Amino acid sequence: MDEKAVAIGRGPGSFAAMREVITNDRRTLAVEEWGEPAGIPVVYLHGSPMSRLARYPDESLFHELGVRLITYDRPGFGASTPRPGRRVVDAAADVAAVADALGLRRFAVFGVSGGGPHALAFAARHPERVTRVGALASLAPRDAAGLDWTAGMSEGNRRSAAVALSGRQAVTEHLANVGTANMPPLPEIEQAVLSRPDISAMLGPAFAEAVRPGLDGWVDDVTALFGTEWGFDPADITVPARIWHGGLDTLVPPAHGEWLAARVPTSTLIRQADAGHGGHFDATPAMLAWLLGDVDGRAGTTPGS
Structure with a gap:
């Protein structure tokens, strides 16, 4: 695949211009990097609907830990081709394409919310390239055996989940008609997190970039996450895994994280009883430290090794 850097779409705090990675099937993936250029590579899979500009809002964390954080727009979001x-499993090939273009052999990978399943997909399909994998506030697959998938789920996500079973066109019409303006209000615990100045300052541009080209990315994320089987079994993951979930999460109920932790044989479940969905922001420093192989955040691997 091809790779080039372009001067557009540069995120505040990134150390390089946005990169365009061209996949073997000639699609474009837009990539951004944050933190230490020579740091330990960690690939981050954003939530939905978000973009490559989504990340932990205090970027000093990446420098303190010596992290080279790599983000990219999933297809249809931002500057990536729909x-x-x-x-979900298709993300494995895209992450591999990004890693190949950047010269990465082995690295940690993690995802938040809708990005969690996509991070797990890469770990399942490419264990030889993954040091550790993390998922925060992650969905479980729609066909998860023994899981009441929508139990305890917020009205907005329950609606999207119902529509997703009717296919992509139905999701397109649903999101076009509903949009963010007519979505039910978020629980107070989520509003409190999103109103924090550092988080709102990061999420605003990240969301705007996600939907700048239209709703394709959002539509395909909802269809893949809520309406179809993932294309891989989390039980196939063999690398060390860490699953975090907030006990008060109604966007993705904690039963999803519990199911994933029970299904992934190498996983450890961290359940924070007093946290909602947005609690993943405060859980990220500990997750990053664990991904590096040391609870104190000291590097445990050689960059790109």
């Missing part, structure tokens, strides 16, 4: 009909 890929209608994509499944």
